[in-house]
Amino acid sequence: AAGVIQSPRHLIKEKRETATLKCYPIPRHDTVYWYQQGPGQDPQFLISFYEKMQSDKGSIPDRFSAQQFSDYHSELNMSSLELGDSALYFCASSQRTGAADTEAFFGQGTRLTVV
């Protein structure tokens, strides 16, 4: 079965550079979530999109932005990278069904290292 695809899997950037992470949700899933997991931490919600519109925002720095495109894939853009941005970034997708979502399925994550 198709899963959530994230690219790249690994990324190394220098401080103050820019990074773009991509997420391709499971077909027919209309909701995308982004999470950030620092070393030894639990995943923290960043932002979500439903039907290409931002649906919620968590603890996402102003240096980060994201969008969901017409084909439902999503991109997380990160600028002026800092050492503290080094983390595992997960994308998850789910499908809105009436008053509830299906469970979210997570991609394998993008490990970002800022040096």
Place this chain on the structure above:
Amino acid sequence: AQKVTQAQTEISVVEKEDVTLDCVYETRDTTYYLFWYKQPPSGELVFLIRRNSFDEQNEISGRYSWNFQKSTSSFNFTITASQVVDSAVYFCALSEATSGTYKYIFGTGTRLKVLA
């Protein structure tokens, strides 16, 4: 406020032992969802189970079982006859229906080490 507490930071057991991972949650919603995810050393998050707040029936799936008790706001996870491959970090998560987005609030995770 919504919150998930996994008080056990790390648990070590010997293979074939049973182990229970605790999860306590806080929410003001009457409709919510609880989840368990497994994160092996490779890093991906593997979905294990989803429970909605209206279904307190316990569930068993092979060696895994879950005990949902609304009275104590707990959703505990038991692995029977543990195996080395069960070694991972396990996260409990909460999603509230009224948030509108169903984002997950994760607990801090429990690292399970199963020794051969």
